[in-house]
Amino acid sequence: MENWKNSARTFWTVIVPPTFWLVTFFIIPLSLIWLYSFSSKTGVVDITLDWNLQQYMRALEPLYLGIFWKSIWMAAATTAICLVVSFPVAIAIVFSKPTMRMWLLLLVILPFWTNLLIRTYALIAVLRTNGFINSGLEWIVTHADWALSFIGLGDNTIIGPFTPLQLLYNNTAVIFGLVYVSLPFMVLPLYAALDRLDRSYLEASLDLGAGHTRTFFTIVVPLALPGIASGIVITFIPAMGSYLTPDLLGGTDSYMIANVIASQFKQANNWPFGAALSFLLMYATFFALALRAVLMRKEGRGDKR
Amino acid sequence: MSLFRRNPDPIGPLDYARRFWLRAIVTLTLFFLYAPILGLIAFSFNDSRRNVVWRGFTTDYYVKFFNNEGLMIAFGNSLTIALMTTVVSTILGALTAYVLWRYRFPGKAVYEGGMALPIVIPEICMGVAMMVFFARIGWPTGLPWPFNLGSITIAHIAFAFPFAAIVIRARLENFNRELAECARDLGANEYRVFRDIVVPHMKPGLIAGALLAFTLSLDDFVITFFTAGPETVTFPVKIYSMVRFSVTPEVNAASTVLILLTLVVTTIALWLQNRNNMIGKSAH
Numbered sequence: 001m002e003n004w005k006n007s008a009r010t011f012w013t014v015i016v017p018p019t020f021w022l023v024t025f026f027i028i029p030l031s032l033i034w035l036y037s038f039s040s041k042t043g044v045v046d047i048t049l050d051w052n053l054q055q056y057m058r059a060l061e062p063l064y065l066g067i068f069w070k071s072i073w074m075a076a077a078t079t080a081i082c083l084v085v086s087f088p089v090a091i092a093i094v095f096s097k098p099t100m101r102m103w104l105l106l107l108v109i110l111p112f113w114t115n116l117l118i119r120t121y122a123l124i125a126v127l128r129t130n131g132f133i134n135s136g137l138e139w140i141v142t143h144a145d146w147a148l149s150f151i152g153l154g155d156n157t158i159i160g161p162f163t164p165l166q167l168l169y170n171n172t173a174v175i176f177g178l179v180y181v182s183l184p185f186m187v188l189p190l191y192a193a194l195d196r197l198d199r200s201y202l203e204a205s206l207d208l209g210a211g212h213t214r215t216f217f218t219i220v221v222p223l224a225l226p227g228i229a230s231g232i233v234i235t236f237i238p239a240m241g242s243y244l245t246p247d248l249l250g251g252t253d254s255y256m257i258a259n260v261i262a263s264q265f266k267q268a269n270n271w272p273f274g275a276a277l278s279f280l281l282m283y284a285t286f287f288a289l290a291l292r293a294v295l296m297r298k299e300g301r302g303d304k305r
Numbered sequence: 306m307s308l309f310r311r312n313p314d315p316i317g318p319l320d321y322a323r324r325f326w327l328r329a330i331v332t333l334t335l336f337f338l339y340a341p342i343l344g345l346i347a348f349s350f351n352d353s354r355r356n357v358v359w360r361g362f363t364t365d366y367y368v369k370f371f372n373n374e375g376l377m378i379a380f381g382n383s384l385t386i387a388l389m390t391t392v393v394s395t396i397l398g399a400l401t402a403y404v405l406w407r408y409r410f411p412g413k414a415v416y417e418g419g420m421a422l423p424i425v426i427p428e429i430c431m432g433v434a435m436m437v438f439f440a441r442i443g444w445p446t447g448l449p450w451p452f453n454l455g456s457i458t459i460a461h462i463a464f465a466f467p468f469a470a471i472v473i474r475a476r477l478e479n480f481n482r483e484l485a486e487c488a489r490d491l492g493a494n495e496y497r498v499f500r501d502i503v504v505p506h507m508k509p510g511l512i513a514g515a516l517l518a519f520t521l522s523l524d525d526f527v528i529t530f531f532t533a534g535p536e537t538v539t540f541p542v543k544i545y546s547m548v549r550f551s552v553t554p555e556v557n558a559a560s561t562v563l564i565l566l567t568l569v570v571t572t573i574a575l576w577l578q579n580r581n582n583m584i585g586k587s588a589h
Contacts, residue, residue, distance in 0.1 A: 004410040010495050011408055018401040018420075018466065025463040026423055029438035030430075036437065088330040096322040104331070111338050113571045115524045117541050118560040121548045122341035125348070128552060132344060135358075183338065199319060206318045241427030243527055248548065258429040265433045265531070275437075278430045285427060 036275035047272060055276035064260065064277070071257040074171065074246075075239035078178040082186040082235050083228070085179070090190035091220075094197075108187050116181060120248050123177050127167040127249070134164040169251035177245040185235045193227020194220070226295055233292040237285050257281055346564070349557035366558035376559055379543035386454050386539065387522040390461040394518035395511055397462065398469025402510070403503070405470070406477040423464040424471075432531035435460040439532065446534050453537050460532045461522040468521060469514030476510025477503075509577060516574035520567050 004011040037056070039049045058064070093104045111119065126132045141162040148154050167173060201223065205215040221228070243258035250256075257277065264274030316323045349367070353360035370376060401420060405413070423431065439456045447453070480503070488498045504511075526541040533542055540563060547556045 001409045002407065004408040007495060011404070011410070014400050015404045018397040018404075018470070019416075021397055021463060021466065022419060022423075025435075025438075025459050026431075027419070029434035030422075030426075032441060033430075033434050033437050085330070085334060088327050089334050092322045092327040092331045094321075095319060100322070107335055108338070111342065113520065113567050114342060114564050115526070115541060115560070115567065117526045117545055117548070118345070118564060119342065121544070121552075121556065121560060122345040124548070125345060125552050125557075126341050131552075180337070180341070183334070202319060237425075238427070241429060243429045258427065261429050261433060262531075265436060271437060274433060278433055281427055282430050285425065289425060 033271075033275040033278055036272050037279050039272045039275075041270055041272055044269075055272045056280070058273060059276055059280055067255055067257055067260055068280070070255075071240050074175055074178065074254075074256060075236050077175050078182060078239045079186070079232050079235045081175070081179045082183055083232065086183065086186040086190050086231070090187055090194050093187075093191055094194040105191070108184050111181075112184050116244055119181055120177055120244055123173075123180060123249060124168065127173055127176070129164045129166070129168070131167070133167060137165070138162045168249060169254075171250070171254045173249040174246045174254045174256075177249040178239050178242060181242075181245065182235045182239055185238065186231045189227050189231035189234060190224065193224040193230070196227075197223050229295040230292055233288050233295075237288050241281055241285065342564070345557050346561050349554055349561045351554060354554065366554040367562075369555055370558045370562065373555070375538070376540075376543055379538045379540045380562075382454060382537065383523055383540035385451050386458050386461060387519050389454075389458045390465050390522040391515050391519045393458075393462045394466040394469045394522075395515040397466040398514050398518070399473050399507060399511060401466065401470035402474035402477055402507075403499075406474055406480075420467050420470060423467050428527040429531075431460075431464060432528045435463075435528060436531040447536065453534070456534075457529055457532050457537060457539065460528050461525060464525075464528060465518040465521045469518045472514040472517055473507060473510040476507055476513070480506050512577055513574050516570050520570050523563070523570075524567060 035049055036047065038051045038053070039047045040052060040054065042048050059068075089108070093101055093108070096104060124131070128134070141159055145154055145159055148159070197220065201219050202215055205219045206212070210218065240256075241258050242256065243262060246254050246256045246259055247262075250259075258281070261274050261277045261281065264270045264277065268274075321327055348359075350362050350364065351359055352363040352365070405417060405420075410416075435456075444456050448455070484506075485498050485502050488502050493501065524541065526545060529539050530542055530545070533539065538546075540559075544556060544559055544563070547553070547559070
C-alpha cells in the first residue's frame with residue numbers, strides 16, 4: 001500500500017465521489033434524525049431543536065421499555081432456537097463428503113436470495129386459519145373420526161369437530177417467522193467455525209473413552225465458541241430490528257421496536273420520538289457488534305498460541 | 306440423496322453426516338426452509354382461488370399478472386431503479402474498493418467503518434432517516450417518470466454500493482501489485498494503468514458487485530417503503546399491499562416471478578465467479 005501523498009491527485013479523484021455519496025445520502029440523513037431525537041414537537045409539523053432529553057426519557061416509560069424488552073426477548077428466543085437447530089445441521093455439513101457439503105451449503109444459503117417479504121408471505125399461507133397446517137390437521141381429524149365410526153365411536157364422540165388453530169397473528173408466529181428467515185445466519189458462522197476445528201482433538205477425546213455427548217460439550221463447544229458467539233450476534237441483530245415479520249405475522253400485542261419506530265414516523269407523526277427510538281436501536285446494534293469484535297479478537301489471540 | 310442408500314462400510318466415529326439423527330434433522334430443516342416457498346410456487350399454478358386444495362394446473366394467474374397494469378408499472382419501476390442503482394453502485398463501489406486497496410491515509414479505519422455503516426445499521430433506521438431527509442430538503446414530488454424514482458434510487462445506491470465495494474475489494478486483494486509497477490515503469494500514466502491493468506483484473510469483481518447491487522435493489526422493501534411517495538410504487542411495495550389483504554394466487558404468481566428473477570441473476574453471478582476461480586486456478 002502506498003501513501004496517499006505519492007499521487008494526491010488520483011487519490012482525491014477516486015475518493016471524492018463515494019465519500020460524497022456516503023456523506024450526503026447517508027451520514028447527513030442519520031445526523032438529521034440524531035438532531036431530531038433531541039428536539040421537541042411544537043406543532044403538527046413544527047419541530048424545534050432545543051437539545052432536550054425528553055424524547056429519550058419518554059422511551060424509558062414502562063410501555064416503551066416493555067416493547068424494548070419484548071424485542072430483546074423475541075430476538076433472544078429466535079437466536080436460541082436457531083442455535084439448537086443449526087448446530088446439528090452445521091455438524092452434518094462439516095462431516096459430509098466434499099460434493100455433498102457444497103450442495104448442502106448451497107441449499108442453506110439459497111433462501112437468502114429469496115425476497116424476505118415473499119418468504120414471510122409464504123409463511124402466512126402455511127399458518128393462516130385455512131392454511132396448509134390447519135388443512136392438514138382438519139384432514140387428519142375428519143379421517144380419524146371416520147375411521148373411529150367403524151367401532152361406534154364416530155360423530156365426534158372422541159375427537160371433536162375440528163376447530164382451526166390460531167397460528168397466525170401472535171408472538172409464536174413472529175418467532176416462527178424470525179427463525180425461518182434467520183436460520184442461515186446461524187448455520188454459516190457455525191459451519192465456518194466447525195470447519196476450522198482440528199479433528200484430531202475429537203478423535204483423541206473419543207479414543208480416551210468420552211462419549212459423543214461429552215466430546216461435544218467439552219471439546220467441540222469450547223473450541224467453536226468464537227463461531228458460536230459470532231453466529232449469535234449475527235442472528236440477534238437483524239432479529240431485534242426486524243420490521244416486516246412482526247408486521248405481517250404478529251398480532252396487536254407483538255409489536256417490536258421497529259414497528260413502534262415506523263408508527264411514530266407514519267401514523268403517530270411524532271418524528272422526534274421515533275428518531276430517539278431509532279437511535280436507541282442503533283446503539284443496541286453497535287453494542288452487539290462491539291461485543292462480537294471483542295470476541296473475535298480473543299479468537300485471533302487464541303490462534304497465535 | 307443418499308439418505309436411504311445402504312453404505313456397506315460401518316459408520317466411523319466421526320462420520321456424523323451418516324448418523325440417522327443428524328440426517329433426520331438436516332432433512333427436516335431443509336423441509337422447513339423450502340416447503341413454504343415451494344408451496345407458494347406450486348399454488349401459483351393451482352386452478353382454484355382457495356389456494357389450499359389442488360384443483361389442476363393453470364397459468365391463468367400469470368396471464369392475469371402480466372395484464373395487471375398496476376403490477377406491471379410497479380415491476381417496471383423496480384427494474385428501472387435496480388438498473389440505475391446497479392450502474393452507480395458499481396462505479397462508486399469500485400472507487401471505494403480501489404482507494405481502500407491502494408492507499409494508506411490518516412483516518413482509514415474510521416473511513417472503513419463509515420463505509421460499513423449502511424450494511425450494519427437496522428434497515429428501519431436507514432428507512433426513516435431517508436424519509437426525513439427527503440422531506441426536510443423538500444425533494445420535489447410529482448415529477449414525470451423516471452425522475453419520480455430519484456429518491457428511491459438515491460437511497461438504494463446509498464446502501465448497495467458499500468456491498469459492491471466489499472465484493473470488488475475481495476477481488477483486488479489477489480492482484481499482483483508488481484504488474485501495475487511494471488506498467489508504470491514502461492511509461493503508462495496513472496489513468497492507463499487503471500484502465501488497462503487494474504480494471505481488467507477487477508472485472509469479475511465488478512460483475513459480481515453489479516449483480517449483488519441489482520438483487521439488493523430489486524428485493525428491498527423496508528427502505529423503499531419509507532422513501533417512496535404515494536405515487537411511486539415498486540414491485541415489493543405493491544406485493545406488500547396485496548399481501549396485507551389476503552393470500553391469493555395472483556400474489557403467488559407475482560412472487561414466483563420475483564423469485565425466479567433473483568435466482569437467475571444470482572446463479573449467473575455464482576457461475577461467473579466459479580468460472581473465474583477455475584481460470585485463475587488453471588493459470589497457476
